[in-house]
Amino acid sequence: MSKIEKLSVADAIAAQHYLDGGLQQDAWTSDRDDDDLVRLLQDILAIFDQRNADRLPTSTLIESLLTVEGQDWSGQYLRDTQKLARLLRPLHIRSKNIRFNDGIAKGFQRRWFEKALKPSSPCKGALG
Incomplete structure (x- = not known):
């Protein structure tokens, strides 16, 4: 990940905090930093690659993140879907109802x- 790509994520987080009226207490304040958010996004994209998928159920994504070697997404950060939602909130990435082969x-x-990692549009890519 280039310095520009890391900056685009950091800019998006800062812009969202500004739009929210200031810094809010979330999963990233004090305990995690922007590099962790970039690593999380990279690990998520790697999971999509491994599964050769363009969409994944939230439960599958969480289960896969918990098995990523070299990362500790377990513990307090990914015990349930709400924790993942809180981690992704600064980027406006939210789970939605999606049709899969076995239902919705x-x-x-x-x-x-x-889109969140796209370096060409720092805030728009991550907040869009």
């Missing part, structure tokens, strides 16, 4: 995460 479930689309 809350999930995520790969393009949402790709």
Whole structure:
């Protein structure tokens, strides 16, 4: 991840905090930093790659994140879907009802995460 790509995520977080009326207490304040958010997005995209998928149910994404080698997404950060939602809130990435082969479930689309890491539009890419 280039310095510009890391800055685009950091700019998006700062812009969202400004729009929210200042810094809010969330999962990233004090305990985590912007590099962790970038790593989370990279790990999520790697999971989409491994599964050759353009969309995944939230439960599958969380289960996969908990098994990523070299990262500790377990513990207090990803015990349930609400924790993941809180981590992704600064980027405006939220699970939505998505149709899968076995029915409809809350999930995520790969393009949402790709857009958040797009360096060409720092705030728009992550907040759009």
